[in-house]
Amino acid sequence: MxxxxxxxxxxxxxxxxxxxxxxxxxxxxxxVDKYRPKTLETLDIHPEWTEKLASLCEQGTLPHLLFYGPSGVGKRTRIYALLRQVFGIAIEKRQVEHRFLKVGEPPKEVELTTITSAHHIELCPADVGYNDRLVIQEIVKEIASSKPIELGNVHRGYKVVVLHDIDEVSKQAQQALRRTMEKYTSCCRIIMSAESVTRVMEPIRSRCLGIRIPCPxxxxxxxxxxxxxxxxxxxxxxxxxxxxxxxxxxxxxxxxxxxxxxxxxxxxxxxxxxxxxxEEEESWISSQETGWDWERLCYDIANIVIREQNPKQLCNIRNKLYELFCHAIPGDMIFRKITLHLLRMMDEEVAPQVCHWAAHYEYGMKRGSKEIFHLEAFLAKVMYIYYSHIHTQYSMAWMDD
Amino acid sequence: MAPSLPEELPWVEKYRPNKIKDLVYQQEAAQLLHNCLTSGNLPHCLFYGPPGTGKTSAALAFCKELFPPEIYKDRVLELNASDERGIKVVREKIKRFAQGSVSSAQFEGFPCPPFKIIILDEADAITPDAQTALRRTMEQFSKITRFFLLCNYVTRVIDPLASRCAKFRFRSLPMQLQVDRLRYIVDQEGIMVSDDILQTLTSCCNGDLRRAIMTLESAYCLARGSNITDEIINSVTWRVPDHVISQIDSNCLKICSSGENTLQFSELRNMAIEFINNGYPVSEIIYQLCEALIPVNHLNKLQKSVIMIKFAQAEKMLIDGSDELLVLMDIFGVLFQVYNEPDNVEKLIWLTRN
Incomplete structure (x- = not known):
């Protein structure tokens, strides 16, 4: 998804x-898919949560949940395992649907991918982009407000809506979720996953139980x-x-x-x-540090900045950045990686400044639209800082802006 | 299936007050609503205040006491942010509801005054355009329709609307009242919980009663019948553990007291990475760090001011969607410099540039 x-x-x-x-x-x-644990008992990491989650299911009053933590720690796997615990084997029969829906007034057509089973529906409102508010207002509310159908002996009196990447949806969409979460609690529970809770607004947080999943x-x-x-x-x-x-x-x-x-x-x-x-030692180090090719490119860029600070190298960097963008690597991931590499290689004295400018330009990037400008501006700034740091022992670089 | 449903309700809904007199704290609003129950006089109202202080509960409880269930639907229209509330809805749906006349039928035990009520929950999420369209509607039909506007931030409601309403600020609930309310719930549920636990619980929730009840219920579920301990409470609140916060301060102190020759920013950098990997929300770190640093003695006034300005800037950046790791490292960078050079006034002031 x-x-x-x-x-x-x-x-x-x-x-x-x-x-x-x-x-x-x-x-x-x-x-990753083949060996994905299916039940709570078979989860390999974070055993401390396993028992707690199991007891949550037993009580019959499952609260709204928000799983948060860095990517790749098993938030989604845990959600499936939890659903499996609550609804039993029926949850395994999942259907992926691509739907075209007409929402809003005047009607707009949005494309939405949902995964459904008899007891739950799973969607990622952020996929819809600008119209995420309409999806939450209409679709989620509609699902949440109807009573679940009785199915055999696993009837629970409620169904579950799983919303992925809730931190990526807009403020308005989160607003729209607030009362929905309260009004329909009798027949619907909402389970969300997020990478950064900071972007989930306070009223939503206060309505659910947060489950922090740290790195293993x-x-x-x-x-x-x-x-x-x-x-x-x-x-x-x-x-x-x-x-x-x-x-x-x-x-x-x-x-x-x-x-x-x-x-x-x-x-x-x-x-x-x-x-x-x-192989020669240097490339060995870089392969130690990095996994994928795009990460290696980020490493190269940081390396260039440290070695030589001039406009020619900046052009060189631009090519590499374009290569990254061609492969659809998001700007914030590039920013993070390059900054971390820079900090590792740089003198400690300039590190706080690099941190400051990284945050500054990344902020600009989030608000602006052309990612490449902000990345280049940042790298040029770092070159300047580093250059003045090397060439004047007592750097006054922090004085000019 | 029907009879089992009420038990399934989370406590937050189960113990939502149904009567005005059950309302905790918020005397002014409660007083006004109570007077209205007897006199039948009601101005337009604007309730504002932080989440979990009872705004929605007050409005709903009031309506439930005013009208019997049979005509509740005809008399009360509740619109919240989960409903489409663009300018078109204001012009059509709200206006149509506001226009319709009311019957004068009376019901035993309910005051049933001759007007309708429109509750606009989360009013700060209504677009300014739609709010403007609401202005005249509010006045035109004020004989037969009253508005309740509920919001967190009164500044986001346009002035002309705010000036048409009686404003009530819902304040954060004092600790003791929250503890009392939790105690009531705990007694109703028949659970044994010590007062100390309830105290810690409320202190984590910044006056947000809903959050406190929510946390209590989660903690109860997790404890599985055994006693609720501090440890369980810590694992279900959103707070970052206190030892993590104090670790930041002690690390900064350690680094700057170790002598000028061994500048060790990398230690702080690794700490930032570790925090992010552990999934601690940076906004919460800032908030708690701010609380922790204000009373300390080893920082002078200038240092503290610089740090607080940085926190404010960082918070804004986070709300606008900046990368958490970079912002956290930026904060640590500033902390590092502030701790290292307490007397370099020029540089400290320069650090607060934006």
Missing amino acids: KSSQYVHFFFSNEPLFFLEDLMTRQGGLLW KKEEIEQVLQKIAKKEGLVLPDCYANQLVTQSKGNLRKAILLLQVGRAIAYPFSQQQQKKNE
Whole structure:
């Protein structure tokens, strides 16, 4: 549903090669989906929540829930597992529908993808973009206000609306959700997922139980990787597993995808390890730090800024930025990555300034429309700061604006 | 199925007050509504205040006491942000409802005054255009229709509308009243909870009673019949744990007292990354850090002012959708410099540039 989830993945070194391998040998299933835990008991990470969620279901008074945490930590998986616990096996019969709906006055046509089962409906209002308010006003309200149909013995008296990426929807849409959440609580529960709760308005937060899902610990990721490797009948050396864990930066989905890509490129894994060692040291470091190609490009950009500060290099950077945009990498991810790389390589003294300008220009980018301008302005600014820092021992660069 | 439904209601709905006299706090509004019940006189009203202070509850409870269920639908129109409320709706739906005359039928036990009520919930979300269209409607039909406007921010309701209403500010509920209300719910449900727990619970909720009740219910569900502990409360509130907040302050102190030669911003940077990875909401970090830093002694007035200005700027950036990690690192960058150079007035002031 979230288009950006897999996009970074396909911009990897050997996409075609990998795809071929995927289709022929592995039955066309990504391991992330194949080994996605289906029930609460089989969830591998965050056991502390598992029991609590189970007891929430038992009570029969499931509150509205909001799962929040960084991407790739299993928010969605947890929601499915919870629904499975509440409604039983019936939830597994899911249907994906692309609908064209007419909403609003005058009617506008919006395209919406929904996933439905007998007991729940799942949608991502942010997909609709500008019209998300209308979707919430009409569709969600309509679903929420009708009573659930009785189905066998799993009747619960309520149904569930799952709204993904609630932090991406507009303020008006969130406003529209407020009273809906209260008015129809007798027959409908709303479960939401968000990456950043800061963008979810206070009134919504005060209406639901927030469940924070932090990044899994390194050992936890390693365990999951080993488990998958075992099921696939692979030998996963500790050092390679370690490397994957470092690259994933706490993102479990990324770790699993990397493992599968690694499998497609070369097996046994130890060969790969050696191949890396033979290459020159610098590129080895960069591959240690990064997973996908787009991340490596960000690393290159940061590297250029540190090495040389002149207009020529800025042009060079522009090409690389365009390459990133061509592959539909969102601007804020580029911003984050480049800033982190810069901070790691820079002198500590200028770091606070770089942080300030990063936040400043990223803010500009969110409000403006052309992402490239703001990224370039930021990089030019960093070049300037760094240049004056190197060339005058007692830098006064903080004085000019 | 029907009889089992009321039990399924969350406590927030189950214990919503049904009568004006059940209303907690908010004496002025309660007084006015109570007077109206006896005299039948009612001005247009504007209720404003932070979430969870009982605005919607007051309006709904009042209407329920005023009209019997049989004619409730004819007399009360409730529109909230989940309904389309563009200018067209104001011109047609609201106007049509406001125009229609009312019957003078009387019902036993209900005052049933000869007017209708339109409740506009979340009025700050109505577009200014639509609000303008409402102006004349409000006056024209004031004989037979009264308006309740409910909103969080009174500044977002246009002045001409606000001046047509009697304004009531719904204040954040004092701790003790919240604890009393929670105590009442707990007694009704037959749960054993100590007063201390209720105190901690309310202190996490900034005067938002709905949030407090919500948290209480979640905590009760999670505790599964056993006693509710501080730990459970902490896991269900939105607050960032206190030790995380104090960690920021102590780390900054440690870094700046370790001598000028070893500037260690990277430690703060890693802390920022860790916070984001743990999923702590940055807006909440700012809010709690602000509370924590105001009373400390190791910062002078200038330092504190600079930090607070930075917080204000950062909050604005977050609301406008900036990246959380970058904003948090920006804040830490400023903290780092403020802690390091307490006497460099020029630089500190420069830090507050936008």
